[in-house]
Every structure is written in C-alpha cells, then in structure tokens.
Amino acid sequence: MNAEQVNGCYFTKSNEYARSGLFPESETIEYKVAGKKGASRAIRDVPVDERMHEFANRLSSLYPSSHVILHAALFVDYYVDRDTQTIKRFDDRILRLNEERNEKLSILYSLARKHFPDMCACLDYTLDYCADSSHRWGLDTCHYQPEYYRRGSVPNVGVIA
Incomplete structure (x- = not known):
C-alpha cells in the first residue's frame, strides 16, 4: 500500500487514483490473492x-494510531439509474469482479484493523x-450516491492531525 503526500495530507495510491494523472510517477498496484483461503497473498x-x-x-512515524481513520469502502453491486429513478444491478461480469476486489479489500482492511487497534474510527458503511x-x-x-459522501465524516473527532 503506497501513500502519497499532497498539501500535507496522505492518500492511498489506488489504481484509479494512479490512473487519474494526479501522481504522474505512480505505479499500478497489483494485488495477488490465491483463492478464498489465499495463503499466498502478496503485493x-x-x-x-x-x-x-x-x-x-x-504512518505511525507521522501520527499516533489514535489519529488514524480507516475508510473501509467497498465496490457495490447496485446503482441508482437517475433517468428512471430505479435501482438496478450491475451485470454478472461486474458482480464477479466486485466480489474479487471486495475480498482483497477485506483482507487489507482486516490487516489495517490489526495494525491500528486503537484507531480513531472506522468508516464502514459502503x-x-x-x-x-x-x-x-x-x-x-x-x-456512490451523494448521500454517501455527505455521511463521510467522523463525529466528535475535531482536528486530528
């Protein structure tokens, strides 16, 4: 997991963020997870x-772990079609990809919780x-829906950095 500092804030360099061009020298992060019980998990x-x-x-060299906020976002299987105001399901190919990606993310989030047991908060409502x-x-x-982003704050935290 690579992080980049931008204007005093640290961001995880996801594949999508790397492709955005905001980090011109960014590498694509490759995750390998072998099967559901994946003994050979590697980056x-x-x-x-x-x-x-x-x-x-x-991260601990920069901030106390009590200042860490884990945003445990996942890939979702449904979307709101704003033209028809209905909820639709992504196609099966995307659902299989979501399952694979979410499994990998869950492994990483679990490890983050292990390494930061006294983190300030875990935002886990995707x-x-x-x-x-x-x-x-x-x-x-x-x-996600606009409501997701409006919810994305941590109550009673104040300034943490």
Missing part, C-alpha cells in the same frame, strides 16, 4: 502482511448505499 510479490506492517510503521449513474465521474461500482 508486488511481498506478503500483504509485510506490506501492511511497512505502511503501519510509516453497503448502505448504491452507485450513482449521475456521479460527476460517471457510473462505476465505487462512485
């Missing part, structure tokens, strides 16, 4: 737990929402 051939340990050490066909960046399984 660029380094065990995932080792990568998370490196990331946790780096599956309460759908994707949105009128999202400003287009329809995608991780472009």
Whole structure:
C-alpha cells in the first residue's frame, strides 16, 4: 500500500487514483490473492502482511494510531439509474469482479484493523448505499450516491492531525 503526500495530507495510491494523472510517477498496484483461503497473498510479490506492517510503521512515524481513520469502502453491486429513478444491478461480469476486489479489500482492511487497534474510527458503511449513474465521474461500482459522501465524516473527532 503506497501513500502519497499532497498539501500535507496522505492518500492511498489506488489504481484509479494512479490512473487519474494526479501522481504522474505512480505505479499500478497489483494485488495477488490465491483463492478464498489465499495463503499466498502478496503485493508486488511481498506478503500483504509485510506490506501492511511497512505502511503501519510509516504512518505511525507521522501520527499516533489514535489519529488514524480507516475508510473501509467497498465496490457495490447496485446503482441508482437517475433517468428512471430505479435501482438496478450491475451485470454478472461486474458482480464477479466486485466480489474479487471486495475480498482483497477485506483482507487489507482486516490487516489495517490489526495494525491500528486503537484507531480513531472506522468508516464502514459502503453497503448502505448504491452507485450513482449521475456521479460527476460517471457510473462505476465505487462512485456512490451523494448521500454517501455527505455521511463521510467522523463525529466528535475535531482536528486530528
């Protein structure tokens, strides 16, 4: 898990963020998960737990873990079609991809919880929402309804950095 500092804030360099062009030198992050019980989980051939340990050490050198907020977003299977005002399901190919991606993310989120047991908060409410066909960046399984983004705050935290 790579992070990039921009204007004093740290961002995880996801594949989508890397493709955005905001990080011109960005690499694509490749995850390998072998099967549902995946004994050989790795990021660029380094065990995932080792990568998370490196990331946790780096982040902990900058901030106390009680200041860490985990935004445990997942890919969703349904979207709101704004033209018809109905909820629709993505096609089967996308659903299979979502399942694969969400499994990988769940592994990473679990490791993050392990490395930051006293984190400030874990925002884990993605599956309460759908994707949105009128999202400003287009329809995608991780472009959620506007209500999702409005909810994305942590109560009673104040300034944490």
